[in-house]
Amino acid sequence: MTRDQPESPLTLSSSTAGTKERLIAAALSLFQAKGYHGVSISDILDATSLPKGSLYHHFPGGKEELAIAAVTFIADEVDTKLAAEFSKNKRAGAVLLELAHECVLWLRRTDFTQTPLLGLLAASPGESALTQAICTAQKRWLSRFEMALGGTEDAHDKACLALASLEGGISLARMARSSDLLIRSVTLAALHINQRS
Amino acid sequence: MTRDQPESPLTLSSSTAGTKERLIAAALSLFQAKGYHGVSISDILDATSLPKGSLYHHFPGGKEELAIAAVTFIADEVDTKLAAEFSKNKRAGAVLLELAHECVLWLRRTDFTQTPLLGLLAASPGESALTQAICTAQKRWLSRFEMALGGTEDAHDKACLALASLEGGISLARMARSSDLLIRSVTLAALHINQRS
């Protein structure tokens, strides 16, 4: 399981031969399935068939540093995706729907075992750097929507609704094992967001 | 911490003197703060100053059985709250706002360390009975809204949006440590839900 490389480039530094990236990819998918505390170091090692030494060589900070790398990775990926979609001057609602559609594919592909964004990672140690990283990611995504919606007060509200309906919809859908719930909530939200008002 | 008894009755069987309820209350608040895997049995024991024997006497199934009891407890409480609000023939949007308002108070009271509903518990063991319990709770809440909205196809959509914006908003707000985000997304969602259309 989780043997597939992340499709994104990720520098791929010559000598490292992708070990670091494999660790990040495996860690991310495990964290998204079981949350930070639900995944052990040896789970990640098993998934990558790598020894402990490699992990602590690339991530001296251990589990938390690896988790932060994973969060940063997905944060960047989604952020890039958002930037690309918005640059096609799509309306915010359309971008939201597009993102939701990808999440649906993701959920189905993993048989609803994984949570596409960062929802589950929220169960992270209190004031840790990991929590900070998650927080930063959400802020970036939020401000992408906010900018695209004009940067007004109203835009901020709509951006909140967009992200909330997405994260919440994912959670509902995952539990019910039916992407339907995600589609429904996001579609309605997108409708509202696109209204001039 | 978490010394307060749950305000709800909860049978309170004579001889048990509330031990079971104390365990449930402590477990719930800990799980809501750190997720299922983030809480250890001894965390719960410490919070209640109870010995291990008591826990395994009341919950022979151990951690998972206790977690299920906690989920069932909050599920019932919210469900009752919803029933009460709807019976005052409020509009669904108003009920959603009321619920969100309570969540805001909750977040502030716990300094954003706890997640009011079930969000964090989603990081639970795969196909377990616990996951089932969470799933059931969400279905019940969903159908409360659905009924109140008329039971049509459109009502289902709106109910999804209501719950998604709530759960998602909580997650956003908790990370940003600002209840603002929750208010904003839920207010917009409520607006949309109240529209006839």
Added chain:
DNA sequence: TTGACTATGGACCGACCGGTCTAGCCTCGA
């Protein structure tokens, strides 16, 4: 060929995990 450096492999550690088990306490009916 050699030496310096990076990366892998995995034994090992103390702490803590969830769970079991039994000894005693306390209450209440007979």
Added chain:
DNA sequence: TCGAGGCTAGACCGGTCGGTCCATAGTCAA
């Protein structure tokens, strides 16, 4: 007065946790 049984108390268990450490292998410049 005296058991019986519900409940508390906590020592104890094997397993697993995150993390350390060092020996080895690979690689490249000199």
